[in-house]
Amino acid sequence: VQLQASGGGLVQTGGSLRLSCLASGSVFSINAMGWYRQAPGRQRELVAALTTSGVTNYANSAKGRFTISRDIGNNTLTLHLQMSTPKPEDTGVYYCNADSLDYRHLSIPAEYAYWGQGTLVTVSS
Numbered sequence: 001v002q003l004q005a006s007g008g009g010l011v012q013t014g015g016s017l018r019l020s021c022l023a024s025g026s027v028f029s030i031n032a033m034g035w036y037r038q039a040p041g042r043q044r045e046l047v048a049a050l051t052t053s054g055v056t057n058y059a060n061s062a063k064g065r066f067t068i069s070r071d072i073g074n075n076t077l078t079l080h081l082q083m084s085t086p087k088p089e090d091t092g093v094y095y096c097n098a099d100s101l102d103y104r105h106l107s108i109p110a111e112y113a114y115w116g117q118g119t120l121v122t123v124s125s
Contacts, residue, residue, distance in 0.1 A: 001025040001114040005096045008119030016084050021096030021116055023077040030098045033070060033079045036109055038118075039092035047094065048081060049106040057106040061089070086123040093118040 007019040023030060034049025034057075048068035050056045056068060067082040079096055097112040105111040 001027060001030065001098055003096050003098060003114055003116035005094065005116040005119040008094060008121045010122045010124060011083075011086055013087055013123060013125050014085055016082070017086060017121060018083065019081040019094055019096075019119060019121070021079040023079065023096075023098055023114075024075065027075060027077050029100050030077060031100045031102060032106055032112075033077065033096065033098045034106060034112070035068065035079070035081045036095045036097060037090070037092040037121075038095065039089075042092075044095065044109050046107045046109070051103050051106070053103075055103040055106075057103070083121070086121070088123050088125050091121060091123050093120050 002025050005021045011017045032051045035047040036044045037047045038044040048058045065084050069080045071078040095118045096116040098114045099112040101111045
């Protein structure tokens with residue numbers, strides 16, 4: 001499975017930004033996809049994740065502001081993260097990931113076998 005993230009950039013507080021991640025290869029094996037964020041000096045943390053059955057897991061900081069969704073293509077999957085009213089503390093490198101894991105493991109980064117290259121999001125106040 002190959003993951004290619006895009007959509008990062010500079011956004012002002014109160015604006016919006018949409019991240020996308022294209023998954024290709026053996027996408028039939030994927031049950032879960034998610035977005036993780038790593039801020040400078042901090043560990044990688046879950047932002048949002050979802051399974052093929054529609055189970056979602058959002059970080060408390062993302063609830064009500066971010067929306068995760070997925071499009072199914074021809075042998076591809078595209079994961080999106082719609083970021084509304086971002087805050088400076090949302091700044092970081094956003095990584096998309098994928099795995100065959102079930103919903104109980106969505107928040108455990110070590111459980112994901114596939115990771116994208118990361119896209120930088122900078123939120124200015």
